[in-house]
Amino acid sequence: MTPDITSMAALWGAVIFSGLYHGINPGMGWPLAVSAALMERRHAAMPKALAMLAFGHFLAMIAILLPFSLMIFLVDWQIEIRVGAGLLVIAMGIYLVINRKHPKFLARVHPARLALWSFLAAMAHGAGLMLVPIFLGLCAVGADETGHLAAQALMGDNVVTAFAVALAHTLAMTIAGGIIAVVIYVWLGLKFLSRTWFNLDLVWALSLIAVGTFGITSAIAGH
Amino acid sequence: MNLRPDPTFHASPKLAMQAPVENYAFTVMLSPDGSQSDGIAVVDVNPKSDKYGQIVHQVIVPNKGDEFHHFGWNACSSSLSPLTGHAFLERRYLIVPGIRSSRIYVIDVKEPLKAKIHKIIEPEEVFEKTGYSRPHTIHCGPEGIYVSTLGGGGEDGTDGPPGIFIMDCETFEIIGRYEMDRGKQDKHYDFWWNLPQDYMVSSEWGLPPQFENGIVAEDLLSNKYGHSIHFWDLRARKNIQTIDLGENHQMALEIRPAHDPTKSYGFCGVVVDTTNLQGAIFTWWRDDDGKWQAKKTITIDPRPEKAENLPPLLQGFEAVPPLVTDIDLSLDDKYLYVACWGLGEMHQYDVSDPMNPKLAGKVEVGGIARGADHPNGKPFAYGPQMVEISRDGKRVYWTNSLYSTWDDQFYPDSEGGQMVMANVGENGGIELDKDFYIDFPKGLRSHQIRLEGGDCSTDSFCYPSV
Numbered sequence: 001m002t003p004d005i006t007s008m009a010a011l012w013g014a015v016i017f018s019g020l021y022h023g024i025n026p027g028m029g030w031p032l033a034v035s036a037a038l039m040e041r042r043h044a045a046m047p048k049a050l051a052m053l054a055f056g057h058f059l060a061m062i063a064i065l066l067p068f069s070l071m072i073f074l075v076d077w078q079i080e081i082r083v084g085a086g087l088l089v090i091a092m093g094i095y096l097v098i099n100r101k102h103p104k105f106l107a108r109v110h111p112a113r114l115a116l117w118s119f120l121a122a123m124a125h126g127a128g129l130m131l132v133p134i135f136l137g138l139c140a141v142g143a144d145e146t147g148h149l150a151a152q153a154l155m156g157d158n159v160v161t162a163f164a165v166a167l168a169h170t171l172a173m174t175i176a177g178g179i180i181a182v183v184i185y186v187w188l189g190l191k192f193l194s195r196t197w198f199n200l201d202l203v204w205a206l207s208l209i210a211v212g213t214f215g216i217t218s219a220i221a222g223h
Numbered sequence: 224m225n226l227r228p229d230p231t232f233h234a235s236p237k238l239a240m241q242a243p244v245e246n247y248a249f250t251v252m253l254s255p256d257g258s259q260s261d262g263i264a265v266v267d268v269n270p271k272s273d274k275y276g277q278i279v280h281q282v283i284v285p286n287k288g289d290e291f292h293h294f295g296w297n298a299c300s301s302s303l304s305p306l307t308g309h310a311f312l313e314r315r316y317l318i319v320p321g322i323r324s325s326r327i328y329v330i331d332v333k334e335p336l337k338a339k340i341h342k343i344i345e346p347e348e349v350f351e352k353t354g355y356s357r358p359h360t361i362h363c364g365p366e367g368i369y370v371s372t373l374g375g376g377g378e379d380g381t382d383g384p385p386g387i388f389i390m391d392c393e394t395f396e397i398i399g400r401y402e403m404d405r406g407k408q409d410k411h412y413d414f415w416w417n418l419p420q421d422y423m424v425s426s427e428w429g430l431p432p433q434f435e436n437g438i439v440a441e442d443l444l445s446n447k448y449g450h451s452i453h454f455w456d457l458r459a460r461k462n463i464q465t466i467d468l469g470e471n472h473q474m475a476l477e478i479r480p481a482h483d484p485t486k487s488y489g490f491c492g493v494v495v496d497t498t499n500l501q502g503a504i505f506t507w508w509r510d511d512d513g514k515w516q517a518k519k520t521i522t523i524d525p526r527p528e529k530a531e532n533l534p535p536l537l538q539g540f541e542a543v544p545p546l547v548t549d550i551d552l553s554l555d556d557k558y559l560y561v562a563c564w565g566l567g568e569m570h571q572y573d574v575s576d577p578m579n580p581k582l583a584g585k586v587e588v589g590g591i592a593r594g595a596d597h598p599n600g601k602p603f604a605y606g607p608q609m610v611e612i613s614r615d616g617k618r619v620y621w622t623n624s625l626y627s628t629w630d631d632q633f634y635p636d637s638e639g640g641q642m643v644m645a646n647v648g649e650n651g652g653i654e655l656d657k658d659f660y661i662d663f664p665k666g667l668r669s670h671q672i673r674l675e676g677g678d679c680s681t682d683s684f685c686y687p688s689v
Contacts, residue, residue, distance in 0.1 A: 038687050039419055039485055101393065106367035106456050111419045157591055190234040199226045199311045213263075 008141050013133045019172025020205070022057070022127055023180075025200050029053040029118050029195060030177035034185050036114070047178075048183060049114055054174040056118025057127070059093030061166035063119075065135050067160035068079045082136045082219035089133060092126040093208030100156050100201060124206055133215025135165050140222060224483060225267070230678040231314045233300045235552040236482040238689035239614045239677060246272075247335040247410040248611075248620060249294075250642055252663055259666055263319060265335050265659060266622075266642065268674075270531050276659045282330055282338050289321025293671045295361025297329070301418050301683035308626035314342060318368060320358035323435070325349050327358055327370075330463040335675065337344060342395050347450060354389040354478055356380045357431060357482060360413050362683065365458060367392045367403065371414050373431060381430035381676040387425075406462030410449040410459040413477050418685050419484045420635035424507065426475045426491060432622070434671050437628040440536060442495060446470040452478070452491055452507065454515045466517045468505055471498045473641075475505075479552040479559070479680070481577070485687045488577050490559055493549040500525035500548030501539060502563060506577045515649040519639040521580050522562055522574060523547065526657040529561060534635050543591045546633070548625050549609050551679050553616040553689075558583065558651065563624055565633065567593050569645065571619075571653050583651035588643065589623060593632060597643060599657045604639035605630055611672040618654060619645045624668035640669035 006047050022028045036049035049073060071081055103124040109117045179220050233239030234371060248266040265280035285589060297316035308395045313440040317330045325346035332338040355372035357380055362369045368390040376379020386408070397681070402408075409664050412428035427449020428513040433439050442448060450472045454464040468475055472493040480489035488508035496503055502520035525542040537543065546565030552558070552574070567590015572580040589603040603623060610621040622642045623629050640663030645653040663669050673681065 035419065035686055038689060041485065041687075104366045110421055110458055112421075190689070191238055192230055193234050193686070195230045197228050201311075 004141050008138070011134055011138045011141065015131065015174045016136075018130055018134065019169040020176040022130075022169070023173035023176025023178075025204065026126060026197050027200065027204070028121060028127065028173065028177060029114070030181045031197070032114060032117070033177070033181040034190075034193065035111075038190075040160050043209060046181065050174055050178045050181065053118040053177070054170050056115035056120075056126035057122050058166055058170040058172070059190050060116075060119045060122035061128045061169055062162065063123070065131060065162040065166055068132055068136060069139070069162040070155060078140060079219050082133070082140070084159065085132045085136055085213060086215035086219065088128045088207050089126070089212030089215060092129050092210060093205045096126065096205035096208065097202065113128060126205060130211050131169060132210055133211050133218070135162065136215065136221075137218055138165065140219075167176050175208070226310060226311070227299070227304075229313045231300075232290065232302060233614075234684070235686040235688045236544075236556075236682075236684050239300060239682055239684070240554050240616060240641065242614060242676060244615055245483070245613055245674040245676055245678075247279075247330060247675040248642075249673045249675075251291040251294065251319070251620060252667040253291045253624070253670060254261075254287070254666060255574060255624075255625065255630065255668055257302075257323075258289070260284050260287050261289045261291045261295075261321065261340060263291075263330055263338065264663070264669075265319065265332070268618075269657075276661060278661060278663075279295065280336050280338055282340060283562070283635070284340065285515065286321075286324065286326060288324055289326055291298070291670065292322045292626070293360050294319040295368075295681050296363060296673065296677070297395075298365045298555065299677060299682045301363060301685055306622055308656060309322055313315055316395075318361045318370070318390070318395075320361070320370065322359055322373060322475065323359045325356045325374075331366070331537075344397065345596040349399060350376065353400055354383060355385055355388055355413065357385070357609070359411075362415060362681065364416065364683070366536075367398060367420070368395075369414070371425070373411060373428060373434075382629075385430075385440050387411070387414060401460055403460040404462060406453065407465045408453045408462055409452070409670075412449065412475070415478045415480050415489075416683065417480055417484050418457070418683055421457045422489060422509075423457040424478045424480065424489065424491075425453045425455065426478050427451055428474055429477060434626065435628065437632050438536070443495070445533075445599065446473060446497055448473040449475055450493075451475065452517065455489065458569055464515050466515060466516060466533060467509070468493065468519075471496050472503060472505075473497055474547065476591070477550045479550055481556045482552065482554050482679075482682070483556055483685060483688050484684055485554065490550060490577070491546045494547055495544050496522075498535065498546040500542055502545035504547065504550065504559070504580065506580075508577070518578070520578060521561070523561070526566060527593045531567075533593065534633055536632050537591070541594075547607075550613050551610045551611050554614055554679055554682075555616060558610060558612075558616065558647070560610050560619055562607045562621065564608050565591050567591065567603075567606040569607040569610065569619070569621060569653065570646070570649065572652060584653040584681035586645055586655055587651050588655065594637075594679075595636075597641075597660055598655050599660055601638070601660055603641050603643065603684055604637040605634050609671045613674060614677060614679065614682075617647050620657055620674075621649060621674050622669035622672060624670055627668070640667050641670065642669050
């Protein structure tokens with residue numbers, strides 16, 4: 001069982017890591033938390049803004065992971081599903097590499113609707129998709145451990161896993177983004193905003209391709 | 224696409240003031256009778272340069288009769304807003320519309336001394352995709368570049384009301400009309416906004432037949448030019464409130480919101496009050512109930528003058544109206560500059576209290592029946608008109624032409640294009656700089672000015688000054 005525990009830990013590590021990664025990406029909204037606190041001239045606006053951003057992001061993760069958790073009870077098709085999911089993630093990555101234009105519809109969201117903005121931004125950037133191969137990996141390891149449970153129980157397990165993954169990921173994201181936002185708001189000042197803001201679009205797209213490739217190889221190698 | 228935000232993206236007005244100062248200015252050159260091509264003059268404004276105060280490059284367009292007027296940047300500091308998400312655009316292109324031809328030029332000024340035309344959008348494309356004509360004011364905003372127009376469809380631009388259309392900020396393709404619900408708005412001139420608070424304000428000049436061949440005195444005296452300002456839900460694209468400033472307040476032109484996005488007020492200049500020939504500034508603000516209000520906070524009196532010294536248009540009044548034709552607000556929201564094109568005066572008001580502006584400085588140059596020379600002894604045709612303030616608030620530049628046919632009516636014996644600069648005192652006050660005086664090439668007049676790295680009438684900010 002040792003390899004399974006190791007890969008389980010590695011996969012959860014990946015969930016946390018992806019959360020930190022999403023968190024530091026300005027595209028996932030930490031500059032908005034700074035803006036909210038400055039506009040309202042109240043420190044309390046910052047945690048509120050971060051919470052709204054987190055809520056939107058969490059919903060976007062769940063919206064993507066849940067359908068896969070319901071699908072995975074088709075144990076016989078598990079590899080196909082994982083390969084298909086991997087291909088989907090790669091396709092999103094390639095699309096983002098080719099289409100480098102920013103999704104302009106995001107600009108139409110009212111600046112105060114942070115949860116909605118966060119949800120749409122995560123969707124448009126394929127943030128949820130980035131988690132799918134990791135999540136499916138977790139489900140596969142889990143299924144091996146629990147042996148041959150009834151499909152329904154397995155599905156229940158996977159739904160719980162989906163929520164756990166989305167929660168852990170969002171928590172990591174909020175901590176990472178929150179730290180940057182607070183440091184800029186309290187200590188460094190706005191000038192640092194334009195210095196810390198990197199264009200991660202291409203790196204982000206390549207990350208999707210990498211994660212998708214990992215999903216496919218682990219699905220094939222694992223079984 | 225850059226990996227880092229453009230260095231001229233300033234998160235807040237305060238940071239924009241602290242950023243490196245402008246080295247170049249871009250100024251419209253226009254041929255009043257269409258006998259030459261219009262262009263953009265690149266002016267050296269770096270006092271340490273050998274060519275300080277000279278036109279160091281010209282971009283001359285291939286067509287004639289465009290009549291350049293206002294223009295703007297493809298991107299400004301609002302692109303830094305995480306919501307608009309264009310942080311990696313460059314402030315690199317000037318969008319220059321011809322208000323007579325409806326043609327739009329996109330000029331690449333990345334290297335100011337090698338500035339060149341990047342793209343030309345033909346009038347037919349503007350007509351076909353928007354149903355508007357005579358494009359005018361440019362601002363970069365949510366989803367792209369916003370362009371206000373002065374005319375609707377048809378030959379004389381009166382087929383339907385004028386409005387705003389949006390262009391893609393990367394490809395410069397025209398996307399289409401902005402308005403979902405224009406309410407009472409049936410004329411157009413200027414517009415600006417507060418992006419985080421999600422409102423826009425627009426103003427009214429007149430319809431094309433009321434200005435293209437000169438001011439129509441009967442229309443003015445019967446109060447038929449624009450006198451309302453419109454408040455919009457910016458992202459919902461809806462007119463939420465129209466304030467009529469009173470029909471005697473003819474031509475509500477420039478809209479200047481406070482730059483600090485936490486503030487909910489701004490100013491609007493009115494060219495002439497037909498009851499007494501005064502020029503006026505209105506302060507508009509949002510009250511505690513969320514309703515917009517407007518109040519006249521500055522009036523400028525006309526100057527009595529003998530009829531024989533006046534152009535035919537004004538002889539019956541025996542007075543020189545101030546003609547408030549442009550206003551501009553410094554980035555710290557402290558000083559409002561008011562161009563009195565008729566009097567030949569530039570006023571500086573301290574608007575720290577926006578409801579109680581105080582005159583802080585004044586310069587006389589040009590003017591109807593006065594024609595005051597520049598302190599360097601050279602002539603200044605017409606009067607102070609398009610005004611632009613450096614980001615740090617220390618220098619104020621202006622030019623002298625209002626609009627080709629109107630120049631000729633109010634100043635029938637004048638000709639020439641000039642650009643001058645005044646230095647701002649430590650505690651207010653303005654004084655013309657003797658060493659900065661640009662005489663434009665013969666036959667060309669000058670109008671709007673843009674400054675390298677952004678200026679006080681183009682930059683919108685999404686973060687407050689703290």
